[in-house]
Amino acid sequence: MGKVTATYLVHDKKGNLNKKAEDIALGLTVGSWTNLPQLEKDQLEKHKGTVESVTELESDSAADQYLGSSRTKGLLKISYPAANFSPDLPAILTTVFGKLSLDGEIKLVDLELGKSLAQQFPGPKFGVDGIREKLDVYNRPLVMSIFKGVLGKDLEFFKEQLRQQSLGGVDLVKDDEILFENPLTPFEERITAAKQVLSETETITGEKTLYAVNLTGRSRNLRDKARRAVELGANALLFNVLSYGPDILQELAEDKEISVPIMAHPALAGAAGSSALYGISYSVLLGKILRWSGADLGLFPSPYGSVALKREEALGISNALTEESAVHRAAFPVPSAGIHPGLVPQLFSDFGINSVINAGGGIHGHPDGAAGGARAFRQAVDAAVSGVSLDVAALTNKELGTALELWGGVAAK
Amino acid sequence: MGKVTATYLVHDKKGNLNKKAEDIALGLTVGSWTNLPQLEKDQLEKHKGTVESVTELESDSAADQYLGSSRTKGLLKISYPAANFSPDLPAILTTVFGKLSLDGEIKLVDLELGKSLAQQFPGPKFGVDGIREKLDVYNRPLVMSIFKGVLGKDLEFFKEQLRQQSLGGVDLVKDDEILFENPLTPFEERITAAKQVLSETETITGEKTLYAVNLTGRSRNLRDKARRAVELGANALLFNVLSYGPDILQELAEDKEISVPIMAHPALAGAAGSSALYGISYSVLLGKILRWSGADLGLFPSPYGSVALKREEALGISNALTEESAVHRAAFPVPSAGIHPGLVPQLFSDFGINSVINAGGGIHGHPDGAAGGARAFRQAVDAAVSGVSLDVAALTNKELGTALELWGGVAAK
Known part of the structure; x- marks a missing residue:
């Protein structure tokens, strides 16, 4: 069934973009990972989110000043298995940017559907x-x-x-x-x-x-x-x-x-x-x-x-x-x-x-x-x-x- | 049928909040007013938006700096006759914040329904x-x-x-x-x-x-x-x-x-x-x-x-x-x-x-x-x-x- 891949622009307080990306990929899918017993890992593997890439961007002093603290700006690209949601936009949007939309300075800047998932959507009739x-x-x-x-x-x-x-x-x-x-x-x-x-x-x-x-x-x-x-x-x-x-x-x-x-x-x-x-x-x-x-x-x-x-x-x-x-x-x-x-x-x-x-x-x-x-x-x-x-x-x-x-x-x- | 009243927080470039409020009240209802012939004014009176109040707020230097220019901050309260829309939220939201949401630094901060309009909505069943x-x-x-x-x-x-x-x-x-x-x-x-x-x-x-x-x-x-x-x-x-x-x-x-x-x-x-x-x-x-x-x-x-x-x-x-x-x-x-x-x-x-x-x-x-x-x-x-x-x-x-x-x-x- 494939996956959906979301790219987020973040202005992060804590400065560790890799950890932030990992937290999102797990937090919006299986919750936690490292300390799970192997049996559970096997069970949950197909539901686990994946960090596709993390790109640090040049810091934005205007934004930092406005937000009142120095931020690490970057792009986090994370994919979510289609096994986690039904193939409809309310489910996809809730998965990739539901709770996350409320979590500080984060903007959803791109969204890609794997081909089999894309085929669930009609696109323009004409x-x-x-x-x-x-x-x-x-x-x-x-x-x-x-x-x-x-x-x-x-x-x-x-x-x-x-x-x-x-x-x-x-x-x-x-x-x-x-x-x-x-x-x-x-x-x-x-x-x-x-x-x-x-x-x-x-x-x-x-x-x-x-x-x-x-x-x-x-x-x-x-x-x-x-x-x-x-x-x-x-x-x-x-x-x-x-x-x-x-x-x-x-x-x-x-x-x-x-x-x-x-x-x-x-x-x-x-x-x-x-x-x-x-x-x-x-x-x-x-x-x-x-x-x-x-x-x-x-x-x-x-x-x-x-x-x-x-x-x-x-x-x-x-x-x-x-x-x-x-x-x-x-x-x-x-x-x-x-x-x-x-x-x-x-x-x-x-x-x-x-x-x-x-x-x-x-x-x-x-x-x-x-x-x-x-x-x-x-x-x-x-x-x-x-x-x-x-x-x-x-x-x-x-x-x-x-x-x-x-x-x-x-x-x- | 009453009206809906929206309050907007603006950080306005041009500095004339009264004019901005008037432009919104007309622009989102009858389009223009002053130069209309009396006959048209009579015809359109019941559809015309009304500026209820304009309140200038203390300027926000952090926002001004971030936006790159000095802004006039204020609250504009504007009401729209219920005669202009059907009594459903898609129509109300499109009326009060459809096109307007795209118009620069503007945030919809309050929305009030007149009683007869409010009665069109069920509210909590329990x-x-x-x-x-x-x-x-x-x-x-x-x-x-x-x-x-x-x-x-x-x-x-x-x-x-x-x-x-x-x-x-x-x-x-x-x-x-x-x-x-x-x-x-x-x-x-x-x-x-x-x-x-x-x-x-x-x-x-x-x-x-x-x-x-x-x-x-x-x-x-x-x-x-x-x-x-x-x-x-x-x-x-x-x-x-x-x-x-x-x-x-x-x-x-x-x-x-x-x-x-x-x-x-x-x-x-x-x-x-x-x-x-x-x-x-x-x-x-x-x-x-x-x-x-x-x-x-x-x-x-x-x-x-x-x-x-x-x-x-x-x-x-x-x-x-x-x-x-x-x-x-x-x-x-x-x-x-x-x-x-x-x-x-x-x-x-x-x-x-x-x-x-x-x-x-x-x-x-x-x-x-x-x-x-x-x-x-x-x-x-x-x-x-x-x-x-x-x-x-x-x-x-x-x-x-x-x-x-x-x-x-x-x-x-």
Whole structure:
């Protein structure tokens, strides 16, 4: 059945990283070892955790000062036999970072599943290739936009906003993650309205648009609600996975009747991901875990907006969603927040062709409205893919020119 | 329908806390306000977030130094109309700390539900009073112990360990949280074996013992698994709630057929709770949210062991679990980790009569075995409740004397 291997970043008080690693490897598995009788050792051998490596890092004086004592910084890599837990994420997370998460300055920075264990997880049902097939778009990053200000507005407002975004050429539109079940734009009515609008715009543009409706409510109802959404013609789902738990995402991904891509929103991720000393790294939290659980698209803050991750964190998530795997399809990385057309070359350079350019204000705030905003993004994407500078592209692309005037252009580093 | 009120601790770069609070209150609800036409204002008024208070705190030079710039530290209290979300925790958490959790140095330190909203949550099904009734113990803190080293051992080992703990007089015994479904001690067999052992020990001691079996596996199976556990005679459940999500705990608590107390384990809580700058305070994470969701007992690290919380954090959790509420029963606080009999007066002084004294090594490491360890705890509890010092009590209580010799005694501060 294999094993799971966790890597921890520690800022340790006691200074003996080898002992700390050994204490963790035993403490989270068989408890103790050295003084056990041979008979018990034989019995427990297959359950014993293993220290894979211990790497001392250069000490971090800023952290030491903040923590008020000199610490030994290092990476501890420890593996846990799969015989110890059931093959589900709640069991794995409880094993590798349950009690341990409470034990001082320790951060879970990587998590690897052995192949047989990885095969217990579905991964994306569609992923990059499946979504490209649905959209029939293969040669560029996708463009996505976000509904703005639907809360408190009626279905006509919703429909008109969707129409404009789709006419402008976005590939995907998502609900705002804080739009829940409500009397003005109920879940089922948003789906049927969107289906009608998007079939109209497709006849005009010749392009498909996926609308990710926000799947919300009590856990027990999600599966049926998602199935019902698909029956009604929904073509994608948005899901606030961390406010439910990754196992719930996995259940949705495993359900064959929920035959549409699932977009994972990073809501709440900052609670565990923000600290350099504690918690779970974003590449694990928003990358690996969400891909294993079956997210087809994973949103995260880009390094460039007002709500921003560090560049290496954003790239770490993107890498985790897309890196070569013999088991799981690649998921689309969706760097988000504060994106305007001028950032497209940088995003393309960072995240590559298999990524999604996602904007809210950068679409809706365009002087020519959401349709103009969407066109400006498509123009910027075409320029980036062709290696044409935005300034040059703007000469023959009006909406892009307007966007660059408003927000400026950023050359890729 | 009321509102939810969140309090955030911020270390803000820009120095204008009032503006920051206003930006949050609008940004997480209606988006913008000042420049809206009156018609839209009328339409959106009931969805608009409200800044309840802004309190600047003394600046924290250690944090400033660590963060590399001078920050304005403060508490922002913001309320969100319940009209904006469905009355479930995933929606509430996404609303108050979804995107916001990713926005720099911000920590969710308090969360309050208006009464009508609070009534949407079950709270503990049994709580302090219900568990006392089950045990017929009213006049002292309860004593609990933890199985040790069951992983890789067979059912006979499990039964003998349970017997010793119960004979010594513990009120509750819990599985290790890292004991999952396994061939040597399967879930259902642990339940039936425990039922038999505990009915035998009850005839000897005249006292009941609750055994909290670890409810694990895939989310979709938990309800049926818990119901089956109850049918088989389980009298309590242990649940790693944060590796699933609080809504799953709530579903278990709401199920009338799951008619046994649920003990919430704090596994993973450190990921969001450890940092002073980011995440969610323990009083919210392990206190309020778990009580609303229906935990009857809430475990957390005591301030006194090797894995320890700050004293004010531990007291904050305990207070959140027990404070007067017109809506929800009080849950038992269970300060844990590194507890030995010598700490009982301090724990009694901190957490009061309605708490659970919980030990692993402090029970099993007793020279007279687990039964002796349990007796030492019961003796220490009786002494603390009667206001007798442990030293005096040890004169007539052999096991307590042995424990104090080994671990020492700590007078309550």
